Amino acid sequence: MSATVVPLGPQPAAPPSLVEGPAAEPIHLDSYVELERTTVTYGRTPNVVHALAETNLRIAKGDFVALVGPSGCGKSTILKLVGGILRASSGYVYVAGREVEAEPVRIGMAFQNPTMLPWLTIRDNVMMPLKIVPPFRAEYRRKRKGEFRDRVEALLAQVGLKGFGDKHPWQLSGGMLQRASLCRALVHDPQLLLLDEPFGALDQFTREELWSIMQQLWITRRPTVLLVTHDLREAGYLANRICVMSARPGRIIDDKVFEAPRPRTLAMTYEPDFVAMTQRLRELIVEARTDEPAETTP
Numbered sequence: 001m002s003a004t005v006v007p008l009g010p011q012p013a014a015p016p017s018l019v020e021g022p023a024a025e026p027i028h029l030d031s032y033v034e035l036e037r038t039t040v041t042y043g044r045t046p047n048v049v050h051a052l053a054e055t056n057l058r059i060a061k062g063d064f065v066a067l068v069g070p071s072g073c074g075k076s077t078i079l080k081l082v083g084g085i086l087r088a089s090s091g092y093v094y095v096a097g098r099e100v101e102a103e104p105v106r107i108g109m110a111f112q113n114p115t116m117l118p119w120l121t122i123r124d125n126v127m128m129p130l131k132i133v134p135p136f137r138a139e140y141r142r143k144r145k146g147e148f149r150d151r152v153e154a155l156l157a158q159v160g161l162k163g164f165g166d167k168h169p170w171q172l173s174g175g176m177l178q179r180a181s182l183c184r185a186l187v188h189d190p191q192l193l194l195l196d197e198p199f200g201a202l203d204q205f206t207r208e209e210l211w212s213i214m215q216q217l218w219i220t221r222r223p224t225v226l227l228v229t230h231d232l233r234e235a236g237y238l239a240n241r242i243c244v245m246s247a248r249p250g251r252i253i254d255d256k257v258f259e260a261p262r263p264r265t266l267a268m269t270y271e272p273d274f275v276a277m278t279q280r281l282r283e284l285i286v287e288a289r290t291d292e293p294a295e296t297t298p
């Protein structure tokens with residue numbers, strides 16, 4: 001994910017479908033996350049980048065959706081929109097029934113680079129969202145040595161990091177740091193989990209181990225998850241629905257539910273149905289890449 005975000009273009013007016021309701025009552029209830037005719041353009045003339053073409057996407061509460069597609073097609077851009085980090089150039093983004101950010105939603109995020117604060121222990125890094133995010137932050141001082149500490153220890157144990165809470169980030173391997181990063185993304189019980197290639201930098205064995213941990217965490221906590229990945233096996237192992245994007249400016253060109261029983265196993269990913277599914281996704285992406293427009297879009 002790029003760090004700098006420069007959205008361009010007029011900010012959308014209030015959507016016609018959004019009628020003001022009582023403050024606590026969500027009014028766009030069809031789905032938990034929704035993109036409606038959303039576009040994103042970065043930069044300013046003459047360096048304009050049309051990242052996202054008009055895109056519609058609906059995600060039900062508690063679902064696990066994977067976004068796949070050619071490099072640079074706008075996957076992370078969608079994640080940023082849903083996380084409220086980036087505003088749409090046109091169209092609308094709804095989360096929990098309201099325009100994004102209008103409704104306080106606890107969001108957990110994990111990226112390819114875990115970016116832990118080096119001067120803090122793993123425990124304190126994982127505890128960070130409890131210090132920042134309401135309603136936890138009001139109780140942080142009182143509970144950080146008791147209830148919150150127990151919560152972190154339980155999560156660390158669940159991902160195989162029991163006993164590592166006192167270590168500093170530099171004392172852990174890449175795979176261990178990514179486990180800790182998943183704990184940090186989940187410690188405040190997020191309703192929405194945004195994952196941007198969180199296992200991308202890991203070796204295959206560690207990655208597969210973390211798929212299993214991620215699946216278990218989703219089964220027990222059921223947050224709504226949006227996962228960006230280049231790994232089609234990973235998408236199939238973890239997600240209930242896989243959306244394929246076109247080359248930039250991206251839009252969703254294929255959107256299929258992938259029904260396989262839970263918990264899924266690695267062995268399942270070598271079964272003929274699974275292999276056929278990933279092969280189909282691969283073909284769609286190869287096709288999308290060859291349809292890629294010229295570097296500068298008008």
Ligand SMILES: Nc1ncnc2c1ncn2[C@@H]1O[C@H](COP(=O)(O)OP(=O)(O)OP(=O)(O)O)[C@@H](O)[C@H]1O
Binds near residue numbers: 003042050
């Ligand atoms: N802040 C920015 N300013 C200008 N262009 C940007 C910015 N952020 C992203 N882009 C461009 O927008 C397009 C979409 O970027 P995005 O990061 O969403 O793609 P992606 O599908 O996640 O890519 P990848 O799979 O390679 O991580 C890319 O061409 C990228 O170079």
